[in-house]
Amino acid sequence: MDAFYASVATRDRPDLDGRPVIVGGGGRGVVLSANYLARGSGVRSAMPMTRARRLCPDAVVIPPDFALVEQVSGSVMALFRQVTPLVEAVSLDEAFLDVSGAARRLGTPEEIAERLRSVVHDEQRITCSVGVAATPVVAKMASRHAKPDGVVVVPSGEVTAFLHPLDVGELWGVGERTREQLHRLGLFTVGDVAHTPVQTVQRALGGVLGARVHALAWGVDGRVVTPQSGPHAPERSTGADHTFDRDVDDPDVVATELLRLSARVTGRLRSAGLAGRTVTLRIRFADFTTITRSRTLPEATDVTVEVHRTALALFRGLGLQRARLRLVGVRVEGLVPRSQVHHQLQLGEREHGWSEAERAMDRATRRFGASAVRPARLVRHTG
């Protein structure tokens, strides 16, 4: 999709036609999406909102409507599945479609691409761009060049002709840091990387990344379209973090926030029927330096109280003397199905404990809403 969050936000707002629009959070938020008028002023995704407003003071700023975006995303993916069952959603606004089996039925790649675009536009009133190639990653790179509202086809025989003039930063997996490293080697274009011995690239980037980038420079990506409907990779971790509106140095505020985040994470675990063994605390200081501390528990848990207790112990273990914190986060890794966890009661431990209490809270929440029952610490004193 083109400028997805912004397109969704404006499709029922004719009053915003011809105006620059930015979707993003307030305060310390970043730009989630900006329409092409705002981009004309230099606004980009992931840019701090403060900078975006400065670049484009006339822009209409809209907070994201995640529920609506998810709904539109689901509808678009359903349209894709009418063309082929081989649809891999990469994110809410992007998917790989393997149409190699649809040519006889639906025509040339260009025709399929245009059909997809018109069906999305007719049904959802938003535009999208399509890249077509023999491999997913090259198709993805082509789709970038198709934006906005276009199609770029890269025939098999023209892959290197398409790739080699591009900046190395356009390769999937090459971000700012890797781009700098390649520049230091004197490699600026994809073609430069392609014509450098793979060992040289690997020495600079490490074995795995180096090999991948070098292969990709020749259009070899090793990826296949993997529809989510089949058995997809199990989740490996789940987490939540929060950037404070203002930097915080009160350990009590931190402890409360860690409880809120732990509850969010373990709530997700419980509804997914998962539990995890490793709890990771993330701290970002006022100067943006970020550290993590983790602890692996004897057995996997989905219990809020245990995750919070662990996160708090990790925090106290840092021995921070009222350092100013910008962000705290909690993540649980090493996920396994809860059915595989066989809890060993400790000597003196009650048979029914927090796990049962929290499950009861989940049921109350499902029935009466999120405000029905909460830890006292998370009840705002305004009541």
Next chain:
DNA sequence: TCTGGGGTCCTAGGACCC
């Protein structure tokens, strides 16, 4: 009043085991 939130994967060192 620069820099969100949710993820994945890789690297590297050390402990530990056989």
Next chain:
DNA sequence: TCTGGGGTCCTAGGACCC
């Protein structure tokens, strides 16, 4: 009488993606 080799797990940091 100067210290192997292979494997797994844990921890911490960092890069990248959307």
